Amino acid sequence: MEHTGSPPLVPDQRHFGAYQYEIYLGGLSGQVPPITTDLSALAEIARDRMEPTAYGYVAGGAGTGATMRANRAAFDRWRIVPRMLRDVTVRDLSRTVLGTRMPAPVLLAPVGVLSVVHPEGELAVARAAASLGLPLVHSTVASYPMEEVAQAAGDAPRWYQLYWPRDREVAVSFLERAERAGYEALVVTLDTFLLAWRTRDLDQAYLPFLQRVGLANYLADPAFRAGLAKPAEEDPAAAVAHWAAMFADPSKTWEDLPFLREHWDGPILLKGILHPDDARRAVDAGMDGVIVSNHGGRQVDGSIAALDALPGVAAAVDGRAAILFDSGIRTGADVVKALALGADAVLVGRPYVYGLALGGEEGVRHVLRCLLAELDLTLALSGHTTPDQLTPDALVHA
Numbered sequence: 001m002e003h004t005g006s007p008p009l010v011p012d013q014r015h016f017g018a019y020q021y022e023i024y025l026g027g028l029s030g031q032v033p034p035i036t037t038d039l040s041a042l043a044e045i046a047r048d049r050m051e052p053t054a055y056g057y058v059a060g061g062a063g064t065g066a067t068m069r070a071n072r073a074a075f076d077r078w079r080i081v082p083r084m085l086r087d088v089t090v091r092d093l094s095r096t097v098l099g100t101r102m103p104a105p106v107l108l109a110p111v112g113v114l115s116v117v118h119p120e121g122e123l124a125v126a127r128a129a130a131s132l133g134l135p136l137v138h139s140t141v142a143s144y145p146m147e148e149v150a151q152a153a154g155d156a157p158r159w160y161q162l163y164w165p166r167d168r169e170v171a172v173s174f175l176e177r178a179e180r181a182g183y184e185a186l187v188v189t190l191d192t193f194l195l196a197w198r199t200r201d202l203d204q205a206y207l208p209f210l211q212r213v214g215l216a217n218y219l220a221d222p223a224f225r226a227g228l229a230k231p232a233e234e235d236p237a238a239a240v241a242h243w244a245a246m247f248a249d250p251s252k253t254w255e256d257l258p259f260l261r262e263h264w265d266g267p268i269l270l271k272g273i274l275h276p277d278d279a280r281r282a283v284d285a286g287m288d289g290v291i292v293s294n295h296g297g298r299q300v301d302g303s304i305a306a307l308d309a310l311p312g313v314a315a316a317v318d319g320r321a322a323i324l325f326d327s328g329i330r331t332g333a334d335v336v337k338a339l340a341l342g343a344d345a346v347l348v349g350r351p352y353v354y355g356l357a358l359g360g361e362e363g364v365r366h367v368l369r370c371l372l373a374e375l376d377l378t379l380a381l382s383g384h385t386t387p388d389q390l391t392p393d394a395l396v397h398a
């Protein structure tokens with residue numbers, strides 16, 4: 001049967017919003033999605049199905065959880081003001097950030113130790129991200145080494161997150177390995193040179209690293225192994241102690257940044273920037289981008305909400321570097337708000353981790369498709385066809 005003027009039931013499959021119709025059509029054969037489409041409800045569902053220790057680690061924040069709550073409250077205070085009659089039939093969410101083309105301005109935030117959530121951990125995440133073409137940021141404390149994750153990602157874009165170790169040889173080795181394995185940009189996380197006071201983990205006396213989860217990148221590293229008196233297999237406790245002593249370096253300052261440039265040819269982003277002056281300093285030091293982030297509320301209890309920090313950083317950077325954002329993104333509308341306030345792209349953290357916990361690779365893909373679908377639909381329904389059209393004018397502060 002030919003269409004005679006009426007629109008097709010399933011809209012253009014190139015639009016992420018088509019996932020909505022795929023789900024509705026599944027209903028005709030009695031299917032409902034395996035996991036909720038309400039990404040803000042994922043944590044609650046995951047709590048009942050995950051190991052209490054793993055759930056506590058993922059869901060937890062620093063101290064009283066005030067920063068996590070602030071992250072969400074900040075999103076609630078901004079409201080989108082939809083515009084009408086603007087022909088939004090054809091939409092294009094793709095964007096190129098620091099040379100990496102992405103089908104939508106969304107990346108998977110670096111999250112460590114994912115095998116505590118699902119045995120396939122970062123490999124499942126890499127496959128899910130690759131199937132959608134979304135860039136993945138591989139954590140230094142991942143439970144699979146960067147070379148295996150790169151292989152799982154195939155042709156899909158990938159960035160590397162560095163926890164800047166005290167040991168210079170290990171740092172150089174990590175950067176060389178990441179470059180060899182095809183990681184395109186370097187994300188240097190500045191806000192976690194110490195682990196914060198995390199009461200959920202403390203109350204359960206749980207730290208996955210002590211069980212050697214999260215040490216895969218280190219144990220696969222010749223420079224790290226060279227620093228061990230005995231092979232890790234013979235003396236696992238000593239390997240963990242060595243890791244804990246060199247994993248990060250609280251003495252680092254702005255003067256140390258040239259080291260990164262010396263050992264990394266591609267773009268460099270600093271993650272954990274919240275103050276406009278730090279953003280300015282990053283740009284002045286020749287960094288290519290900043291990630292406005294409070295680590296999902298996991299480091300400083302009572303910190304500024306990441307979204308509240310974004311406009312100030314955007315003004316300070318003033319187009320001279322890329323601005324990425326994370327901490328609190330749960331829905332497509334949240335992505336719209338962060339883009340409107342000056343982010344070139346956002347990273348999403350816990351939601352995909354819960355997807356992994358609830359459904360492995362397929363669960364991660366479902367969560368990401370929900371986020372992208374809602375982003376596409378929100379963009380269109382508020383009168384826009386590309387992320388470039390989003391400016392602070394699209395919002396009011398309620």
Ligand SMILES: Cc1cc2nc3c(=O)[nH]c(=O)nc-3n(C[C@H](O)[C@H](O)[C@H](O)COP(=O)(O)O)c2cc1C
Pocket residue numbers: 057058059109110111112139140141142161189271293294295296297298326327328329347348349350351
């Ligand atoms: C379980 C867990 C582990 C994390 N591990 C890392 C990490 O290894 N490196 C890093 O830079 N950030 C890490 N983060 C922080 C995320 O990259 C990101 O900043 C944060 O999750 C964003 O907030 P959201 O979870 O509210 O989306 C981790 C976050 C979680 C929840």
Ligand SMILES: CCCCC(=O)C(=O)O
Pocket residue numbers: 112141192195295298
């Ligand atoms: C010691 C590294 C901690 C991993 C991390 O970034 C987190 O748990 O938030």
